Amino acid sequence: MVRRNTRSHCAFTLVELLVVIAIIGVLVALLLPAIQAAREAARRAQCTNNLHNIGLAVHNYASARNTLPPGDVRDPTFNGGTQVKSMYSWITLIMPYIEEANAHGVMDWTQGLELNQSAINPAHHIFIKTFACPSEINQASEIGIVNPFYGARGNYVGNAGLGWFWAEDVSPNDQLAGWLADTSAGGNPLKARPSTSATGIHMTGLGSFVVSSVDPVKGRRFSEFTDGTSNTAAVSELRLVPDLDTRGAMHFGPASLYMHDWVPNVPSGQLNTLNGFKAEDWTRYCDRLGLPREIAPCKQASDGWKGLWQHSARSYHTGGVNLAMADGSTKFISNDTDLLVWMALGTSDGGEVVDSSF
Template sequence: MRNTNSRRGFTLVELLVVIAIIGVLVGLLLPAVQAAREAARRMSCSNNFKQLGLGIHNYHSAYKQLPTHGTGSHDDPIATQSQHWRSTNFSNHERLSMLVPILPFVEQQALWEQISNPNAERSDGDLMAAIGTPTVPWNAMGPTPDQIQYKPWVNEIPTFRCPSDPGIGLPALGRTNYGACLGDSMWLAQQGRKDVLRNEPTSATAQEGRAACRGFFITANRSKFRDTLDGLSNTIAMGEMITALQDGDKRGNGVATNGGNSGPFGHAALRNNPNLCTDSGYIDPLRPQFYLPNFQQQNRRNFARGHRWADCLPIMSAVMTILPPNREACGRFNALGTTLVATVSSRHQGGAHILMGDGAVKFITDSIEAGNSNAGMVWHNGTGVSAPGSMSPYGLWGSLGTRASSEVIEEEL
């Protein structure tokens, strides 16, 4: 007779087959799940840009001008206005990015109130710093954006961050993945038209700024929509960028160093050849997304792409349409972060987002037509393709970055 109480279980072979089938299914589904998550993050990134576009347009409606990139206060008894690179507690040396004035227009009114009024709070919570002093530690509009004890500068603002970017915490302060477009030349990008703003329109610096600074945003320049003669829908207002992770990624960490201002990697050398980092062999041939270790910036790790949303320095919160998207951040390190060719970049596959002047968000691929990367930039004493008023030498990509060069955009982005 058969024992009716006996139970038949799985054999070892059957169990292994089931496990193998589950493993195959997981292997097939995991990439699809990851792709779906990245698609959601990319859409969220695009929505952030749309919010910034609305913020810019609402700001313009309220004040009849664009938010100034390179604005703020100057009240330092030690430094002159030209020494905007100095770190100080007295004022911000007019070094605030355009992301600061649009705070009330991107639902950050509370943070704006902290910045626009005197503020006694410190990041370390040390209230003793105010005892015995006649005034509070921080003046209205805050200190220079590199001051870690000023709480507003270390705020992580979700609207300024792309969900695909994993960067977080020190050595950065408050990070940003969105930067103002300064045009198709890095020449004098950090200075812009400050001399014009200070009623010195005939100075050499002012002349240089008028010739080279051709972007939607110009440092220290009070612009309006009407100044974008090429049309808002044909001009890039802002671009996406990665934040540095101290891993040697050429787009964020790898600001190569070599020589002084007049050396083989100085201002003029990079101005005359934006492709200098590639031509000089600074990029690792085995890992083309990274600089060779000898050319990775080892000092001042807090001075890298996207590390301070409140800082207008090009390395912190600006992009340029010189090299194609996701190319290297090429430049000689200095305290100003000025000798730098910094294009758009992202953690998305194959390209990066840009915000057009009319508020439209586009995804630009790495293969966009970008002219001759070895051509010199437009500047005051340039000749040929580098002469003032010339069409951008960087093709469609460069023409999208200029606001009044009379370049016709025939392609649908």
């Protein structure tokens, strides 16, 4: 007798298969934003941790030296006293406090960058991981160094206050004297504009990091922060640009600083209602091709390296930037922060009252 196999064969129809694929696609579409958001949250947390460590290094330097590191150390005797030369920055000075003592020690910083640029593995070419935000789209492998003179770049820059940075000042007094001489409205620094001759245009000297002569090397004291260290910004973020763009060059003073004239991540082309200038960084080797203009707008610094510089806080985090305060705490500052509040955070002794809910 022949037995027949009465078992039915189970299989998906084409319609059922398409429905399953569609459901999987919808689930993936729903999950991807959540995964991306979780990854960005992790990157932002790492960025915050970097800023915390940098703030701690600044405090350790201050404990050892009784002053904060100056933002830019300059030699006024360079070239027989006919030219002021930037020697190194606040980042250079805190290297021993972020576990980079060996890198700091392989280079004679008293010679200046121009005498070390051809040395084997000079310290100012070394990438410092603590200064890299993981949300930056141009990571170290793409950024590398600016060129043999300026060296490596990083995402974290020190608060220089308000205004334009004139790269031949040698002291906070020079900065303030030049700035106040060129302000309008009774010396109100919020309304100052650079003069056409660039004479008297200086960094305000109101921020956490000031200029110092190489002898002696001296920055701000915490006792000078009459606004309170919890109300004064210390270090924020900066977007990097490939090729020769100097923004973020760690060991060149003007490139390692930023100002509070614009709120974080200010849109390209927006006008500052106080002084009428467009939102763009003033920097050397401004690169408008490396990134879309709206991401990192810029214009060439006047008069080469010694001219006017001004950088703004920018990041790739959604909605704002991470900020390390002068007291060592860290905050996330929204792009929607009021401009006057942001300016007040940029000054250490401006006398403004800042709402703690900023």
